Amino acid sequence: MRFAPSPTGKVHIGNIRAAIYNWLFARHTGGKFLLRVEDTDLERSTPEAIKVLFECMEWLGLDYDEEVFYQTKNVNRHLAVVEQLIASGHAYKCEKTSRDGKTGTVVMFKMPKEGVIEYDDIVKGHMAKKAEDIQDFAIVRSDGSPIFHIANVVDDIDQRITHIIRGDDHVENTFKHICIFRALGAPVPKYGHLSMIVNQQGKPYSKRDGAAFVGEYREQGYLPEALFNYLLLLGWNPGDDREVLSRDEMVKLFELEKVHVTAAMFDPKKLAWMNGEYIKKIPQAEFKALLKEKVKVEGEGEEWWDYLCAQVQPRTKFLNDLDTSCAYLASEDYPFDEKAVAKRLQKDGVKATLLDLVERFAKVDDWTAPVLEEMVKGLSQGQGMGPWVHPIRVAVSGRGEGIGLFEMLQLLGREKTLARLKSAAEKYCP
């Protein structure tokens, strides 16, 4: 199998899904998965664009067998094959005027004029088309460069590709390509065409629909495993209720025959959910290292970090949220959310409550979450701790939501808690 993208500087999610399906099919069947860079568009195929492609592949754990195959290095072969086709009467030179008005000599592939071209698509089933419905098509431009159809087929022959898994937009090309394989006396590979990924409006997913490229998910703090898993589920399932699958399970269970024919709508919410599921799976030590990197707190011991991780990890959906959601831990100059301040602090009586708490908290010897909770519970006299809990939270963290309040206080320690309650009461309360 092969993944044959043209490097344009970004990798589209629909494209990478094709790579994922190819990769899984190869790993499942024990075949080889090759990477071919279709870099014949010299303007867009820069070294940077190729680098981006490699980075995406690596990020998602899509490793490939054999060396990378660059299409530009095979141009002489493409042209030699074209000569062969002309000699055997399967292609001919012809004067043609292109859409933009250029006139020149191109080489056309001669389609059969009668009969039916058919093949069994691994995902779409039996496909057939009358030869007369397909026009002859160009395979060499007037500047002498080979066109996609011939380059693609010749490279597939040279790389000994047996299964071609690609996007739905290539189904019509398949009938043409089959004819080229036959004209060359080469075995026709098996084909499988993947449906498109569509946006919320049911239209093909384009860059206007927000994140259409793999790199954007990476930047937004998505885990590669989550994106991989989500994209896999968009058009395939193991046949039971399992959704979050390990890489090993995916390889074991994946079957191309079970891939769907219908277009799938991309649902960012489900991806977000899945990302949270994968964040929960991150080994504790690894998550701790990540957290330390994002949230700069000096002088706390491992125990403190472990305790924080236990609170934060299960609530995290995006790694990128970590620095803002934990900002109050890193600095005394933490930001205050306006809405939270208005709702919880700018109310009559709150100032008195907070200052009263400062006095009570000052007397607590054993500064731990359970002790603090007992204390506030005592104050609430069974009426609910809301009137205490909410103002405290906003005062010490600047936010209306976050980890458990008493755990938060324990993490902050007595000194910071008292200072923050006092200063927030002075600064924000009427």
Add this chain to the structure above:
RNA sequence: GGCCCCUUCGUCUAUCGGCUAGGACAUCUGGUUCUCAUCCAGGUAAGAGCGGUUCGACUCCGCUAGGGGCUGCCA
């Protein structure tokens, strides 16, 4: 226009002639003696339409409607 393909809850899907149509995300309700971006319990919600085959059709066939792809000296 021509050719090809598709059509189950809002979304991703299960079902391969027996269905009280199942699950997940989202949403709603309740619980978890604080928030929810955790956890638990529950609810709302689907077979595009019309014919045919059949004891029986979401499943098979036909037509209609709707959607998509292709129709380049792009890939």
